[in-house]
Structures are given as structure tokens and as C-alpha cells.
Amino acid sequence: MALINRISRLVKADFHAVLDHIEEPGPLLRQAMREMEDELALAERRIARRAQDLEVLAARRAELEAECAASDAQLDLCFASQKDDLARKLIRRKLLVEKQLKQLQAAEQADARLLDEQRRQLAQNRAALKSLQQQAALVEDGAPGQRQPAFGRDAGDLAAAISDDEVEIAFLAEQHRRAAS
Numbered sequence: 001m002a003l004i005n006r007i008s009r010l011v012k013a014d015f016h017a018v019l020d021h022i023e024e025p026g027p028l029l030r031q032a033m034r035e036m037e038d039e040l041a042l043a044e045r046r047i048a049r050r051a052q053d054l055e056v057l058a059a060r061r062a063e064l065e066a067e068c069a070a071s072d073a074q075l076d077l078c079f080a081s082q083k084d085d086l087a088r089k090l091i092r093r094k095l096l097v098e099k100q101l102k103q104l105q106a107a108e109q110a111d112a113r114l115l116d117e118q119r120r121q122l123a124q125n126r127a128a129l130k131s132l133q134q135q136a137a138l139v140e141d142g143a144p145g146q147r148q149p150a151f152g153r154d155a156g157d158l159a160a161a162i163s164d165d166e167v168e169i170a171f172l173a174e175q176h177r178r179a180a181s
Contacts, residue, residue, distance in 0.1 A: 029136040036129045043122050050115045057108040064101040068094060 071094040078087035 029132065029139055033129065033132055033136060036125065036132065040122065040125055040129065043118065043125065047115065047118050047122060050111060050118065054108065054111050054115060057104060057111065061101065061104050061108065064097055064104065067097050068101065071097065 071090055075087055075090050075094070078084075078090060
């Protein structure tokens with residue numbers, strides 16, 4: 001049984017090595033970059049949606065705070081007019097609004113923390129994408145189908161590096177060698 005397991009692992013390893021050799025890194029990197037760009041776009045939309053939600057929560061908080069202030073003015077009037085029953089009703093409504101306000105503030109703080117976390121994650125993902133793009137550029141530059149310049153220089157660069165004097169000296173040496181033969 002151990003022999004069969006070892007042979008099975010050997011065949012799997014060889015098969016994976018063949019697949020690794022067949023797969024070209026350039027197209028795989030480009031596909032990975034497209035997928036990352038799609039994920040970044042989706043994350044940006046989520047962040048924009050969360051920012052809009054925060055704006056809605058802030059507007060609702062402002063409404064509730066205004067309602068509390070209006071209740072205070074109405075309570076002053078009720079107490080000045082000695083309308084205790086009406087004041088109790090207003091206090092009940094004010095307490096309800098204050099509870100809603102506390103819940104809304106907690107939700108707003110949680111959403112703000114989540115938004116900050118999403119923005120931080122987006123920045124990290126953008127950095128990862130930039131790194132992947134740089135790696136892809138290196139792979140593209142070193143792709144097997146492309147001609148690699150000798151010693152890191154292109155033939156045009158080498159021709160420009162040879163001076164006219166060097167050509168004349170080599171010409172004279174070749175001429176002298178041929179005349180001697």
C-alpha cells in the first residue's frame with residue numbers, strides 16, 4: 001500500500017510540474033490583475049454606499065436632535081401653563097426620541113468604524129495590485145517569445161558604442177593580416 005501511495009504522489013507531482021510548465025505566467029497575471037481590479041471596483045462601490053448610509057444617519061440624527069429641542073420648548077410651555085398631563089405625554093415622546101437617538105448614534109459610530117476599516121483594506125488592496133502590476137511588467141519584459149538583448153544592451157546600443165577609430169584600427173588589422181597570408 002505504501003508503494004502505491006508513493007507512486008501516486010510521484011505521478012501527481014510530475015503532473016503538476018507539467019501543468020506549471022505549460023501555464024504561461026503572463027496571461028495568468030493579467031487575469032489575476034483583472035480580477036483584483038474588479039474586486040477593487042466592487043469595494044469602492046461598497047465604500048461609497050456606506051458613506052451615503054452615514055450621511056443618511058447623520059441627517060436622521062439631526063432630525064431627532066431638532067425634535068428633542070422642540071420637545072424641550074413644548075415642555076417649557078406645558079409647565080408654564082400647568083398642563084401636567086400633556087407634559088407627561090411630551091416626556092414619553094421625548095424619551096422615545098432620545099432612545100432612538102442613542103441607537104442611531106451607536107449605529108453611526110459602528111458604520112464609521114467599518115467605513116474606516118474598508119478604506120484601509122482598499123488601500124492595502126490597491127498596493128497589492130500595484131505590486132502585482134509591477135511583477136507582471138517584469139514577467140512581460142522577460143517573456144520567452146521576446147528577443148533578449150545581449151548583456152542587457154540592444155544591438156543598436158552596441159553599434160553606437162563602437163567608435164570610428166575602433167573600426168579603422170580593426171580594418172587595418174584585418175587588411176594587414178590578409179596581406180601577410
